[in-house]
Amino acid sequence: MSTSKHLLFSASLFFLPLTLAGCFDEGPAGDDEAASEDETASEDEGADEVETDTGEETAGEIIDTDQDGLSDEEEAMLGTDPLRKDTDNDNYWDSWELIEGTDPLDASSRIYIGSWPYNPDKEELDQGSWEDTGKQKGKSFPREVFLDQYGDTVDVYDFTNFTVNSTKQPAVFIMDLSAQWCTPCHNVANWIAGNDDSNNEWIQEIYPTVREKVHGLFVWWITFVVQDANGGDPSEGDIEAWFQAHWDPYIPLFLDEGQKVLSRFGGDSFPHFFLLNSEMKIEYFPDPSHSTNANPYPAIGLIDTQVPGAE
Known part of the structure; x- marks a missing residue:
């Protein structure tokens, strides 16, 4: 990564539930078992239910419209576009840039100056x-x-x-x-x-x-x-x-x-x-x-x- 870039966001943002593996597989909601547990807990607590696009009601659903690993709520806080994985069009997803400390709103602030690829699944x-x-x-x-x-x-x-x-x-x-x-x-x-x-x-x-x-x-x-x-x-x-x-x-x-x-x-x-x-x-x-x-x-x-x- 660039040795000259700066961390442009509060450190607290790095505790947001970023699930990069879900970007390519199941999305940020996680696996079915975890989702079922969350739904059961919400129902027990009387949480409000959200109607999904399929017409089914799901408690505590996390909406990630562009499937970039950031919820729409998180994107609203950051000022990024919830309809685009890459708000600043620099070829790096918004969630990747948060992890690597670059600015997802500034195309000149990118993970690699040479625009090399980035593999979030390399581990x-x-x-x-x-x-x-x-x-x-x-x-x-x-x-x-x-x-x-x-x-x-x-x-x-x-x-x-x-x-x-x-x-x-x-x-x-x-x-x-x-x-x-x-x-x-x-x-x-x-x-x-x-x-x-x-x-x-x-x-x-x-x-x-x-x-x-x-x-x-x-x-x-x-x-x-x-x-x-x-x-x-x-x-x-x-x-x-x-x-x-x-x-x-x-x-x-x-x-x-x-x-x-x-x-x-x-x-x-x-x-x-x-x-x-x-x-x-x-x-x-x-x-x-x-x-x-x-x-x-x-x-x-x-x-x-x-x-x-x-x-």
């Missing part, structure tokens, strides 16, 4: 750790926060199960480990950003569909800058310089502070690529023998041939 996934991770298929990439090109600290698991593309299938990941000193790394970065030149035109010829799939959000291409110009630990200045040289708003650019990613997922050369599925689990980790002149980056080759794109 339900297998939580990868640095101790248990590995290169084997099915191993989870460690859940970690990384500094991005905008100065935000980003939870990499917020990208999981992202389905905003024309197929509505969750986007997969290609993880790119690049070094500041590495000329081929810069050539690939120019290519994926759409900056064609004589140094990278051959990449487009070999992998003609990949760039379209990245910019169509069928694939998240995540670049980690893992070494500086001298082969040492990268700094914030390295990702800033990389972003200026290869500007692309579709590509998250992360600082590998302490070279934790490099030490666990590095290959024999740069740039180095491997694939994760939509839940951040290893799908393909290349062996050096997989690389050929016809397919020098086999992970990118799988994106080109196996991942569906626009129909």
Whole structure:
């Protein structure tokens, strides 16, 4: 999340009954058993009954018209729109912004400056750790926060199960480990950003569909800058310089502070690529023998041939 944003609401608002899981499943009313208990208690106490849209009377019903996890009453207190999940149209639901401390009434105050996705259900996934991770298929990439090109600290698991593309299938990941000193790394970065030149035109010829799939959000291409110009630990200045040289708003650019990613997922050369599925689990980790002149980056080759794109 942004390191510069401020908490814009009273802390008491965070004790409101926000049920984010209900946004996607049953809604903020909770499970049937809990609802039945509430109804029984209300009837015993002689509480007023509310007539629902179905004509049935339900005691103590919580109305959440837009199903964003905030009741209409709470939205009235906040000044947000009870008919819209995202009042300020910044792609983050009002309830998410309250949890993360941004202003749901101000589009310039958002969870991530880069407008990266946000997954409120990420706690339900297998939580990868640095101790248990590995290169084997099915191993989870460690859940970690990384500094991005905008100065935000980003939870990499917020990208999981992202389905905003024309197929509505969750986007997969290609993880790119690049070094500041590495000329081929810069050539690939120019290519994926759409900056064609004589140094990278051959990449487009070999992998003609990949760039379209990245910019169509069928694939998240995540670049980690893992070494500086001298082969040492990268700094914030390295990702800033990389972003200026290869500007692309579709590509998250992360600082590998302490070279934790490099030490666990590095290959024999740069740039180095491997694939994760939509839940951040290893799908393909290349062996050096997989690389050929016809397919020098086999992970990118799988994106080109196996991942569906626009129909």
